[in-house]
Amino acid sequence: MTITAHERADMSRSPIAGTDPTPAISLHGVSKVYRSGSETVTAVREVDLNIERGEFFSLLGPSGCGKTTTMRMIAGFDDPTDGEVRLTGNDVTGVPPNHRDVNMVFQSYALFPHMSVHDNVAFGLKRSGVAKREISGRVGEMLDLVELGDRAGHKPAQLSGGQQQRVALARALVNRPSALLLDEPLGALDLKLRQSMQSELKRIQREVGITFVYVTHDQGEALTMSDRIAVMNEGIVEQLGSPAEVYERPATRFVAGFIGTSNLLTGTAGEARDGGSDVRLADDHVVRAGTALLPGAAVDMTVRPEKIRITTHEPDAALSRVRGTVTDTVYLGSATHYTVRLADGTEIVVFCQNTSDALEVAEAGSAVWLSWQPQHSYVLPEAHASRPAPHTPADPSDEETHNHA
Amino acid sequence: MVKRKLVPYLLALPGWSWLALFFVAPIAGMLALSLTTGDVITGFRQTFHVANYVDAIATYWEQISRSLLYGGSATVVCLLLGFPMAYWIAFRGGKHKSTYLLLILLPFFVSFVLRTISWKFTLSDNGVVLGTLKSIGLAPDDLAVLNSAPAVVLGLAYNFLPFMVLPIYAVLERMDPRLVEAAYDLYATRTQAFLRVILPIALPGVFAGGLMTFIPTSADYVNASVLGGTHNTMVGNIIRTEYLVNNAYPTAAAITFTLMGLLLLGIFSYARALGTERVMEVQAR
Ligand SMILES: Nc1ncnc2c1ncn2[C@@H]1O[C@H](COP(=O)(O)OP(=O)(O)OP(=O)(O)O)[C@@H](O)[C@H]1O
Ligand SMILES: [Mg+2]
Numbered sequence: 001m002t003i004t005a006h007e008r009a010d011m012s013r014s015p016i017a018g019t020d021p022t023p024a025i026s027l028h029g030v031s032k033v034y035r036s037g038s039e040t041v042t043a044v045r046e047v048d049l050n051i052e053r054g055e056f057f058s059l060l061g062p063s064g065c066g067k068t069t070t071m072r073m074i075a076g077f078d079d080p081t082d083g084e085v086r087l088t089g090n091d092v093t094g095v096p097p098n099h100r101d102v103n104m105v106f107q108s109y110a111l112f113p114h115m116s117v118h119d120n121v122a123f124g125l126k127r128s129g130v131a132k133r134e135i136s137g138r139v140g141e142m143l144d145l146v147e148l149g150d151r152a153g154h155k156p157a158q159l160s161g162g163q164q165q166r167v168a169l170a171r172a173l174v175n176r177p178s179a180l181l182l183d184e185p186l187g188a189l190d191l192k193l194r195q196s197m198q199s200e201l202k203r204i205q206r207e208v209g210i211t212f213v214y215v216t217h218d219q220g221e222a223l224t225m226s227d228r229i230a231v232m233n234e235g236i237v238e239q240l241g242s243p244a245e246v247y248e249r250p251a252t253r254f255v256a257g258f259i260g261t262s263n264l265l266t267g268t269a270g271e272a273r274d275g276g277s278d279v280r281l282a283d284d285h286v287v288r289a290g291t292a293l294l295p296g297a298a299v300d301m302t303v304r305p306e307k308i309r310i311t312t313h314e315p316d317a318a319l320s321r322v323r324g325t326v327t328d329t330v331y332l333g334s335a336t337h338y339t340v341r342l343a344d345g346t347e348i349v350v351f352c353q354n355t356s357d358a359l360e361v362a363e364a365g366s367a368v369w370l371s372w373q374p375q376h377s378y379v380l381p382e383a384h385a386s387r388p389a390p391h392t393p394a395d396p397s398d399e400e401t402h403n404h405a
Numbered sequence: 406m407v408k409r410k411l412v413p414y415l416l417a418l419p420g421w422s423w424l425a426l427f428f429v430a431p432i433a434g435m436l437a438l439s440l441t442t443g444d445v446i447t448g449f450r451q452t453f454h455v456a457n458y459v460d461a462i463a464t465y466w467e468q469i470s471r472s473l474l475y476g477g478s479a480t481v482v483c484l485l486l487g488f489p490m491a492y493w494i495a496f497r498g499g500k501h502k503s504t505y506l507l508l509i510l511l512p513f514f515v516s517f518v519l520r521t522i523s524w525k526f527t528l529s530d531n532g533v534v535l536g537t538l539k540s541i542g543l544a545p546d547d548l549a550v551l552n553s554a555p556a557v558v559l560g561l562a563y564n565f566l567p568f569m570v571l572p573i574y575a576v577l578e579r580m581d582p583r584l585v586e587a588a589y590d591l592y593a594t595r596t597q598a599f600l601r602v603i604l605p606i607a608l609p610g611v612f613a614g615g616l617m618t619f620i621p622t623s624a625d626y627v628n629a630s631v632l633g634g635t636h637n638t639m640v641g642n643i644i645r646t647e648y649l650v651n652n653a654y655p656t657a658a659a660i661t662f663t664l665m666g667l668l669l670l671g672i673f674s675y676a677r678a679l680g681t682e683r684v685m686e687v688q689a690r
Contacts, residue, residue: 077586097589104590110583114605123601124591171591 022089023050024179024211025074025102030083032069032235043069045235046083051179051213056205058214060222061232062258067215068107070232071181074213075104088178098127103172105182109164111156117143117167118152124175142174145204162193169204179211186221198225219259223247231255251381253300262302263348265377269293276374283344287320288374300380305351307376310338315371322370324348329364340370439658449654461659465643469660472640473667475554476623479561480569483618484611486562487569491610492603494570495577506574509567517564521631524560525551528632552634560628565621569614576610577603612679620668640664 032044044066051057059067072078073085076097084091092100103124112120118139125135143149146166156164165185172180185201186194202225205212216222222229223243231239231246231254239251250256253264270278270286277293278286279301289301303320315321327347328339338350348370439457441449462469494505512520527533528550538544550556584606588598604611626641633639640660648657 075590077589097586098592098594104587106583106587108581108583110581110587112584112587112602112606114608123588123593127592127594127597175591 023086024053024055024088025049025051025213026086026089027070027074028084028086030070030073030080030085032066032073032078033081042235044073044080047235047237049230049237049240051211053178053211054209056202056212056214056225056227058216058222058226058229059232060216060219060229060258062217065232066235067217067232068183071104071183071213071215074179075102075181076100101177102179102181103175103177105168105172105180105185107183107185107187109156109168111164111167111171113156115155116152117148117154117156117159120156120167121171121174123171128175138174142170145173145207146170146200161189162197165189165197166200169201173204173208173210176208177210179213181213181215183215184217185214186216194221201225223259231258233258247304249378250302253380256302256378256380261305261349261351263305263308265301265303265346267299267301269295269297269299271295279377281322281342281344282346283322283342285322285342287322287377289320289377289379290375291379293379301377302380303348303372303377305337305349306353308348308350308370308372310340310350310352311369311371312366313369315369318374319371320374320377321372322348324368324370326364326366326368338368340368435658435661438654439662441655443655445652445654454655457655457659458663461656462663465640465660468638468640468643469663469667471637472623472664473671475558475561475629475637475639476619476625478558479565479622480615480619482558482562483566483569484615487566487614488573488607488611491570491573491577495574495580496582502578506571509570512563513567518627518631520564521560521627524563525631528556528559551632552637554633554637557628557633557637557639560632561622561625564625564628565618568617568621572613572617573607573610576607580606608679612676615675616672619671623668624664 027047027049030044030047031042034041034043047070059070061067069078073080074087076092076095076099079093084093086092087100087102097104112123115123121139121142122135125138130138139152140149143152146169148163148166148170151159151163156167159167165188169182169185182201186197189197198221201212201214214222214225223246226243228240228242229246230237233254239246239255241249241251246255246259250259250262256262256264265279265281265287267279267281267287269289270280272278272292272295275290275292277289277291277295279289279293279299280286287301289299293299309315322342324340324342326338327341330337333354335354336352338352340348340350342348350370437451438449440451440453440455442452442454442457443449490509494502498505515523528535530536530549530551531539535544535548535550539546539548580603584602585598588602593601623639624641626639626645629637629639629642644657644660644664647653647660
């Protein structure tokens, strides 16, 4: 990489150290309402986000949850119906995309079919008036960075999907934007290529130090790549946190279910003692939760499958423990996945590493004990238990609709 | 094996026969006719009289060049009107795209000659347009549009506009609108996005539309005779007169071939100017 890019990396990283706390991108109460005919769709609902400089930030959520819409408002292709978008502290409402210092990598790449790889990458530099000599140097370096130096003269149609993806990345990165917006950039690639591109993207992001806003519906991808993740569902941000936070301490049932596999246990809080609580589950088992709860409150708890031990003998009474019957076992070589049904029909998934001393309790139909450390029964906060429905009736005060075909 | 290989040729046979029968044969006949001497009464003899061409070109040079000029102007007018129309329908048409296309084709449900005559009424000295302009004092009382070169060019453009709109629409319709957004995202202004991205991608459509308007407009005679009066005759009018009125078949055939040669020459230089390679490549996608 070039010296200039390193300089930039330093420039954009230093604010994290505390000298300039202005976030690269911030959204304040941003909503987007689409109206077609009499029906209105709230694609994004009152989203607040601060994305720090140099951060690898992911927007994660299922299809249709408003990720692309959020991204398009940051890039300037759509204006928010409500709220404001700030880029490095400046309100950019009404500023067109060509005057915003962010670049987008499109879901479909959107490479210019009539231009060579070189001309595609040079497009932004030419438009912003960079001197000719400098352009060819920067384009060459960028193509080397994405390992396409030998394809400069090719047309996009002559490249493979992964190569086109890297051209799209180079075309945006070469402009050294303050932030790069990537909309499911690996969505069209097969699994193997996807995985190698994931580490490739991470490497490039570390090298250039630019803020990456990464849209994906693949939770594994978000967990491995991001510094922080915003989990979205039906237009709202359900949780914002580091990969470990959203995985270990999901804020809502949705997050718990969407990220990784988790077992949801519902019950009623009993006596509180020693900073924890007893929780009586639906099948009358009493387990310990690591949080003190109001006695009598309805409780949603999750336990991750890898935290649970499966045994034939009765485990230590200090642990949270339940009894059930194995209904399914899947042997995966290094691990075995069990499905265990409790007396009330609740199914619990257990991931068990096949270490040499692992018990042979595998057969379906056998009665087993499940046990885990009390602090691993994570109680979901109730704040998000009820949330507004995604579709609202037409509201005459909504000022704008978007009908672009 | 042999049978299999023959199938495609057999399938193409009706097409080739059609071309041979109705295109190659008449062209060869016309070419032969253009090199004969004689008249209707004594009959035409094959004398390979190349002077027919020299005479025809010398006599009618003015009409020939006027035809190319009018055809070219009408094509440019069609492009200037047709491109925005095609663009608008392709990107802003929404659910009603086919309705708009039908509206563009609607005049075609009326006969070509009738349409041209209705233009004559529209453009007449005290017709809807000029009459209104004159009555509200926006045009001088003695202004006349009919029987002039602009009237012919406008008539040609009006009659052949859909031939420009449809091929351009076809390429723009297939174009990913994200490409335009990508251009804006990469700091292009609206003009730059149009010149660097939209126009080059639409080029095959512009090329096809240009051919489909230029060829028929430069050979047309209806517009010149209805809207052009006596001083704006085009080569089509000459061919018609020589053939149907004067029965000077060799002369008519010689002018026809001259026009054809000039058009082919024009088309090849046009393709070169636009860059055949680019035209073909983008189309291949
Ligand atoms: N131009 C539009 N007009 C009307 N509704 C729209 C428009 N664009 C998006 N929507 C709606 O807004 C919601 C969010 O769409 P968005 O494209 O942001 O989802 P996404 O999270 O990017 O999904 P995906 O993972 O499938 O790309 C969807 O319900 C969608 O139907
Ligand atoms: Mg999307």
